[in-house]
Amino acid sequence: MQKPDPASIPTAPGVYLYKDTRGRVIYVGKARVLRRRVLSYFRSEGLPAKTRAMLSHAASLDYLTTTTEKEALLLEASLIKKHRPHYNIVLRDDKQYVLFRCNPRHPFPRLEIVRQARRDGARYFGPFTSALAARETWKLLHRAFALRRCTDRAMKNRVRPCLYHFMGQCPAPCMGLVTPQEYNVNVRQVCDLLEGRSAELLHHLRTGMEAAAEALEFERAALLRDQIRAVERTVERQAAVLPGGGDMDALGLAPGERGLALALVFVRNGAVTDGRAFYWPGLSFEDAPELLWSFLAQYYSQVTPPPRVLLPWLPPDLETDPALDAAPPTDAEHVSAADQAARSAPDAPPSGPGSRADAPPAAPSAPPASAIFPTVVSAAAATAAASPEALPRPALGERELLEQTLGDRRNGPVRLVAPQNADDNRLVDLAQGNAREEAHRQERGGAQDILTRLGAALHLPGPPHRLECVDVSHTGGKQTRVGLVVFEGGRPERGQYRNYAMPDSGDDYATLHAWVSRRLESGPPWPDLLLIDGGRGQLHTVQRALREAGHEALFPLAAIAKARDEAGHADRRAGNVADRIFTPDRVNPLPLREGSPELLFLQNVRDTAHRFVIGRHRRARRGAALSGELMRLPGIGPATARLLWDHFGSVEAMRAASLEDLRRLPGIGPAKAALLLQKLAALQ
Known part of the structure; x- marks a missing residue:
């Protein structure tokens, strides 16, 4: 690809997209200053082999400008997910993991399994990478602590208790057989267990069991005994790693013979609850800085981050390139030497008793940024670009930018840190061990070979x-x-x-x-x-x-x-x-x-x-059959039939609907709701 005209490249923050001859996006990158970043790809020397290969297949270049670097970061992650460019490090397995959700604002909260956390005031527990394991835990909790399983709509339309009530696994709040205060005792116990406060819960349950046995209340004592066993079965899978508790994710990297593996360990309330591993063939350890930054941006664009994310080391800023800083500036790019020196200084490694002494060979000093992709100095270092008004504010480093972006998603502060003490070292070692196993498993065989x-x-x-x-x-x-x-x-x-x-x-x-x-x-x-x-x-x-x-x-x-x-x-x-x-x-x-x-x-x-x-x-066939059944009734056309089907989903739910339920449907007034109630009551 020929070097583009510098005047045609904007100087604002944004995203650039390299495309091949067929118009397919083959690489997506972000920049604080698009002109400097793009021109760095056309240096006469010092380009990595990966970059040269990408440029040999590139035929055109597009730009999308943004107002801030944070918007550029979010846009880059979105475009990588959409286009899956060949030369980007792409997170292939970015599915939503399983979470437990409990809404404390409801008088009778329900513990449900969801795939996405929302800012709705509910409490979320997880994540769990195995949906099967999460469902087994969910069933175990319901057998031990009587909570309702039905949805709000089904609960509202019930006319008699469900089967779980007669099995002793639901107190039947739908029939008013339990007060909200009595019901929420079990809710608090389940939340305590999911938050990791199992020791206090077990002590409370054992005390209650002994008291019930002394009072000759053997049925209650047996119920508490079963709850104790369920709690012990749930917590025995969790390994305590942080005595003081706390939530964090720990990352570990391990190179294989043909690729690079990354493992993620989830720590919730001081215990390891789950983990996940990823593998990218064709990468080496020199790709680690780009991999870490790209992974964090893509993965946490869909998953709510914890307040602390532990990295094996802090990678250098990808937009601080010593090779570029050493080169003489062009007419349109004058950079002060003092600013360059401040920007190109690497992060100091952690020191003191908590510093890592058993890190992998490349961990103490991360690979140079110039070994990954051509990079440029920050926007604050460009003091006289072609459009000076585009560069008035100091630029954020990669770490600060990610921390702000993840903090916005979490609605609270998020810190990206290197190991600070022995507990952090053990977590990183655990994550790196999982990464080595993943690299071995992937290279021993699997989907790529097939x-x-x-x-x-x-x-x-x-x-x-x-x-x-x-x-x-x-x-x-x-x-x-x-x-x-x-x-x-x-x-x-x-x-x-x-x-x-x-x-x-x-x-x-x-x-x-x-x-x-x-x-x-x-x-x-x-x-x-x-x-x-x-x-x-x-x-x-x-x-x-x-x-x-x-x-x-x-x-x-x-x-x-x-x-x-x-x-x-x-x-x-x-x-x-x-x-x-x-x-x-x-x-x-x-x-x-x-x-x-x-x-x-x-x-x-x-x-x-x-x-x-x-x-x-x-x-589709069931929907058509139900719509046809409804349309046999006089006064119900295709639009009304479709509305009833989408809202209720079954004939039984329609027949159980009240007049107020029908009036809440869009476009249904009082008169039509009364007519529908009469017609649905006669529907067999």
Whole structure:
């Protein structure tokens, strides 16, 4: 790529996007001063190999200016998540983790499992990376402490206690069988347990059990005994690491033979509650500073950060480049030597009794920023740029900028710190041990090897990191749906699944042909491989639709079809592993061995797409059936039927609705609500 005209580059903070010849974003970066940052990529020497490779594929450059550096940081994280650029360090697994939520403002709070914390006054506990483990804990807590499980709407519409009440696991607040004061005793005990105050809770429960036994209240004593056992089973999984308590996340890095691993340990109320590990192939330890800053910005854009985040060391500011500072300034970029010296001074390492003595070889002095990507001095160092009015205020360092941004998300202060004492050292050691295990597990085998073998088997240009699979479902041509599932790095990305409502048609070929235009309208990111559930006919239909749209070579195609039995029909027997894979340039299917890892992986992707689209089709069919049932009643048209279905979700809930419930619906007045109540009461 040719060096752009400096006058065409703004001097404000913002984000720059490098694109290839096909218009795909291949790198996203932020800058305090866009002109200085972009021009640093075109130095005559000193560019890392990674940067030179990116520039060799770049064909154009776009800019998005912001008013502050904080806005640029948030915009960079959002664009990386959207475009998944090839040359960025991308957090592939950025799903929302499981949290427990309890709303103390409700007279009868409910402990529920959610995926996102909101600023709604409720209390949140977690996170838990394993939804299965969280649900087991949730069930255990409900068996030990009687709390309601039903939603607010179901509780309001109940006319008799639920089954859990008769099992002794719900005090039936819906029927007024318990007062809010009595109910909230269990709520406080559950919150104490989830906050880590298990010792006080166990002491209170044991005292109550002994008192009940002495008073010959054996049923109450047995209930308290079961609660003690449940608490002990819950806390025995947690390892106490901070005697004084406290919440923090600890990060550890470990290089492998072919990549770099990062582990995250969650500490809540002084105990390790969970952890998570990530792996990036192709990175080395010299990429650690960029990895740490990029990970923090991307990960905590979706997860509420704790008040303290412990890093193995404080990386240098990526926009403080000693190599650039040493170079003579251009006419438009005069930098004071004193300002440069102040900005380029590295952070002092922690000292004293709490300093790390057993850190990894690279931890005491982090890799130089110039080894990662070309960087520039801060905006405060540029005292005479082409637009001086754009540079009046001192710039924030990378650490200060992240702390402010994360603090805004948490609605409280957040500190990014290096280890300060022996407890911090133990946490970092724990995180680094998990990172080493993750690097070993990933390099010993796994999804990346399967993708490499799959790319070779299908004669693709490289491993299909992003794989999309499409399937069609309908019943007699009605409620036709096309489902699209996405796998990235060999793992499903459920947040990117898409359900397309298509015109009713029993012709799968016509539906697929029409769907292609819908997919092209959605735009990038484009898949490295589009897998179609079907045979040669479906494959040629999609290929023809792409050719007619002028995008025949946009991405590779393949189709997966059931093997044939002795009679020449599709073999749909359970356990069949002899599916056939078709590609556009072959008449016969690919010679993939039955039960091979590549074929099993494609079958898993196809089955995932099939389950997804079947579920969406059945949901649409149920909605149509319910709407049809409602529309049989005089005075209820499609709009009202849709409104009732969206709000209540079932006939039983509609029949149980009160007049006030119906009046609260948008567009429903008192007269229409009374008419609906009468008609719904007669609905069988």
